[in-house]
Amino acid sequence: MQCRSSNDLIQFVTEAKSVIKNGKVADYIPALGRAKRDDFSIAIHYPDGNCISAGDIEKQFTLQSISKVISLALVLIDRGPDFVFERVGMEPTGDPFNSIAKLETMAPAKPLNPMINAGALVVTHMLKGNSVEERFSRLLTFIQELSNDPSVSYSTEVAYSEFETADLNRALCYFLKQHQIINEDVEQLLKLYTKQCAIEMNCLDLARIGMIFAMDGRDPLNGKQIIPIDIARICKTFMVTCGMYNSSGEFAIKVGIPAKSGVSGGIMGSVPGKFGIGIFGPALDEKGNSIAGIRLLELLSKNYNLSMF
Template structure:
């Protein structure tokens, strides 16, 4: 079913786009630094197949940290919650997403949650498979099934750009390896993780994945339970408590929907029982979230009373 342009969404996008000038693109990753900071687009996917949109929703964006929610779902399905949460915690943090500080002060030295970089690296380490390629293909196949698009792949340019500049992530991995939370070769894990973050799709496909989480893991179009209900709910809880980096508390108060952002400017939202949201706005605030994307979600939540609280 084609996605229909929405006059109401176009009005909200026009209002929110004014905030793009307050942010900056993620130029510390060279491939992401080439984005147009004034871009802003949104797709909303309903479980019956209907879709509404505004802006250039066909533009490809890399998942970046949005992939953390999806890899977590796969690993929980692979290994179970007891295994996973022995190695990564469940608590929010007020520290930046790439901070190493808490690892040095906690005992055992496991990451506080799967949405910060240290926790996401541990989760990616737990993806099952016989090789890096095998593990990546399992994650990619899972994403393709959720988005209902077998052509989704990763951007080699973005992956290489991130691999070459992933000094902090390497530091996190070596610290975690010292404490036996990570047991594999660090360069291989960084290779897998940067490819995971470089998986790209458009806003409509992102909204469809959000819709799967919103509907407790069910794809109502096919009738398939892609993610078990309890795992989908765990993921949505992390999206509420940790999904917007160290701005998650303010986001929950002002907007109040499960969401996950990425430094490409993408935001995936999952309004429980209703619909999925995919947003692209590459101008970021100081915490790494899309400035105009958050404003757009704030307008949506306020106008249509979407907050779950």
């Protein structure tokens, strides 16, 4: 698909880029630390198939935590909300996304929501299949369908880099296993989870997935209901309450659209009933969100009245 440029969008991107100097790439994962801090791009995908963009929207980046909302959708389709939410909660948290603190004070010790790392690990644990390869293939095929891009794959370099530096996630897994929230080999689960986080695509692919969520799980270009309406609604609600790490409340007030970010600098936005947004800007703020991406979404929401509130 060809995206056309938009003078207004280019102007907003130029303004948003002014804050990049205050951000930092995610160098705690070595492979992500090699990103170019000044990269910045956006694609907006409309349900009629049109697209507008600014920046190098063909540049590939890994989904990281954006994958959490997509794996949640697949697991909810496979197992149903009752099964899933017996094992992971629905409440937002003000703690960092990789915190173990709440697990130690909750009874039972299930994660508060699927968007923090502990909750995402439990969700990934629920992916159906008889091996890491089979489970990953199901998730990847689902993402390829959502993006309408069969070339979407994953970065072996990033997956390996994350696996080798995943000690905090290992600690979360062992805690969850001790409390019978998960029951598989920790290293196998981490292999699956790090491959999931390393799935890579460009802004246009991401915007198209955001558009599917915006349209209540239906692909308007072929008429297929890829995600059931009630599951798309659940996912969008988590995007609003928990999607931007522990600045989700501030984001809801300033921007007011369902969105999910990742530490690679990606942000997926879903403006209900209107369009999907894909952003890549690897310079992050202190909460782990793309600093220019947040600023750009604030500008778009304010100028075009995009807030759902």
